[in-house]
Amino acid sequence: xxxxxxxxAHDTHEHVGExxxxxxxxxxxxxxxxxxxxxYFLVSDAFTFAGFLIAYGxxxxxxxxxxxxxxxxxxxxxxxxxxxxxxxxxxTFVLIFSSVTxxxxxxxxxxxxxxxxxxxxxxxxxGGATFLGSQAYxxxxxxxxxxxxxxxxxxxxxxxxxxxxxxxxxxxxNADGTPKTFFKDQSYLIHMHDGKPSGxxxxxxxxxxxxxxxHENLKIKYTTGAYAGQxxxxxxxxxxxxxxxFFITGFHGFHVFSGVLFLAIIMINAxxxxxxxxxxxxxxxxxxxLYWHFVDLVWVFxxxxxxxL
Amino acid sequence: xxxxxxxxxxxxxxxxxxMLLGAITIIEVVVALLAKGHxxxxxxxxxxxxxxxxxxxxxxxxxxxxxxxxxxxMHMAYEVRGxxxxxxxxxxxxxxxxxxxxxxGSYWGRSRENIRQRNEETVKxxxxxxxxGYYIIPGTEKQVKLG
Numbered sequence: 195x196x197x198x199x200x201x202x203a204h205d206t207h208e209h210v211g212e213x214x215x216x217x218x219x220x221x222x223x224x225x226x227x228x229x230x231x232x233x234y235f236l237v238s239d240a241f242t243f244a245g246f247l248i249a250y251g252x253x254x255x256x257x258x259x260x261x262x263x264x265x266x267x268x269x270x271x272x273x274x275x276x277x278x279x280x281x282x283x284x285x286t287f288v289l290i291f292s293s294v295t296x297x298x299x300x301x302x303x304x305x306x307x308x309x310x311x312x313x314x315x316x317x318x319x320x321g322g323a324t325f326l327g328s329q330a331y332x333x334x335x336x337x338x339x340x341x342x343x344x345x346x347x348x349x350x351x352x353x354x355x356x357x358x359x360x361x362x363x364x365x366x367x368n369a370d371g372t373p374k375t376f377f378k379d380q381s382y383l384i385h386m387h388d389g390k391p392s393g394x395x396x397x398x399x400x401x402x403x404x405x406x407x408x409h410e411n412l413k414i415k416y417t418t419g420a421y422a423g424q425x426x427x428x429x430x431x432x433x434x435x436x437x438x439x440f441f442i443t444g445f446h447g448f449h450v451f452s453g454v455l456f457l458a459i460i461m462i463n464a465x466x467x468x469x470x471x472x473x474x475x476x477x478x479x480x481x482x483x484l485y486w487h488f489v490d491l492v493w494v495f496x497x498x499x500x501x502x503l
Numbered sequence: 504x505x506x507x508x509x510x511x512x513x514x515x516x517x518x519x520x521x522m523l524l525g526a527i528t529i530i531e532v533v534v535a536l537l538a539k540g541h542x543x544x545x546x547x548x549x550x551x552x553x554x555x556x557x558x559x560x561x562x563x564x565x566x567x568x569x570x571x572x573x574x575x576x577m578h579m580a581y582e583v584r585g586x587x588x589x590x591x592x593x594x595x596x597x598x599x600x601x602x603x604x605x606x607x608g609s610y611w612g613r614s615r616e617n618i619r620q621r622n623e624e625t626v627k628x629x630x631x632x633x634x635x636g637y638y639i640i641p642g643t644e645k646q647v648k649l650g
Contacts, residue, residue: 215583223586233590244597251601252608256615264539278541283532287525294521297576301513399544420623420642480578487577491569498565502535503558 226474232481236488239449243492246445247499250438257432261349263501265381265397269335276397276406282501285328286493292321293490300483303476308464311479315461318486322454329447333440341386342436348384348391350431352376354419358409363425366409372400374409378419382428384412394428439500446496449489456482520575524568531564 215222223230254260264278271281295317302310336342342349358366358374366374376382382396393410412427460482463469469476508516533542538557540547548557574580579587623641626649637646 224583225586237590237593240594248601248604252604255605255608256611279532286528290524293576294517297517484577487572491572494565494568498561502561
């Protein structure tokens with residue numbers, strides 16, 4: 195077997211001049227029915243995801259405040275620290291790696307290297323499963339530790355500068371005697387006890403480096419803005435946050451899950467020699483490859499919209 | 504216009520792709536953390552003009568990643584023009600949908616804020632010989648003469 199073999203991926207549409215393309219007997223788009231239909235399925239799925247992301251954007255921009263992504267998404271497995279956006283970056287890398295292993299699998303399919311196809315598809319399946327496990331960790335942290343549901347969002351942001359109050363109405367003080375103040379747009383997380391809000395935590399840059407400061411009841415007083423001087427309770431954040439996050443990442447996760455299932459089936463088929471015997475060879479591997487790259491592509495935009503903007 | 508890549512060239516492209524996507528992702532995250540004030544204490548682009556530049560930069564990076572994945576991982580660069588157009592043109596129409604709905608969302612936000620302010624306004628009625636009333640701007644003590 196020659197080491198430098200030619201890549202046969204483009205055989206279906208070479209040697210056809212433009213004038214011959216629509217005369218019949220060849221596929222005008224130079225691709226098989228199955229491949230074209232996979233592309234059009236992906237176009238329809240792109241519209242579905244775009245619809246959801248557009249709904250997210252429209253609702254988010256209509257709200258006076260929205261949870262700060264680097265405050266909400268800062269946990270990491272096995273580490274009790276506040277590492278903003280690091281775990282979700284790891285998840286992005288996992289999907290990028292799995293896309294790369296998928297391209298290698300398709301390339302091995304063009305060389306009709308059955309063992310190569312199975313090897314690279316297996317790595318892709320592992321990548322997908324790792325992503326699903328990671329997403330499960332994120333959801334568990336949000337639901338169990340931070341009490342986010344589809345109708346409740348304990349991540350809020352202050353709408354003006356102010357100071358935290360004790361239960362008796364006096365100004366709360368930090369350990370070093372300075373008043374516990376907050377500034378406009380500062381994020382906080384309300385923690386719950388027995389299903390009721392019992393206090394909150396926030397990151398105060400002036401106190402203890404990156405650690406969290408906590409305040410054991412919800413009373414606050416604004417010192418600036420339209421409600422200056424008024425005593426209020428720290429409010430829950432917009433409900434739509436939880437619903438949108440779980441629905442959109444859940445829908446994407448469902449695509450990853452079904453993708454992993456299909457990848458596993460096609461990998462087993464390839465291993466059994468089914469595609470070696472086919473006239474169109476390993477084209478099925480290409481088709482599921484297109485689906486898998488689409489899943490990665492959607493994640494690029496979900497990552498952008500939820501975590502970076 | 505088909506291209507015949509050798510196996511080595513194809514593998515090299517994949518490796519280049521991994522490095523490229525990985526590098527862009529790392530840059531995106533570093534810029535995000537920098538802009539939100541996590542890397543250098545006190546540096547924060549969250550407000551005003553800097554925020555728009557930051558958003559455009561993030562969107563630009565993601566569009567470049569999307570271009571690379573579609574054209575090279577999904578092989579679109581080598582497909583027949585008819586197929587390319589029939590897939591890309593409908594998807595590009597979404598750009599206007601995104602702009603329109605984000606603008607719509609902002610409008611809802613402004614309307615909500617307007618209603619909140621109107622709900623809290625008070626009007627001091629005219630009294631005695633003074634036949635003109637005053638409108639009090641919400642959240643302040645400022646009076647504006649009516650009439």
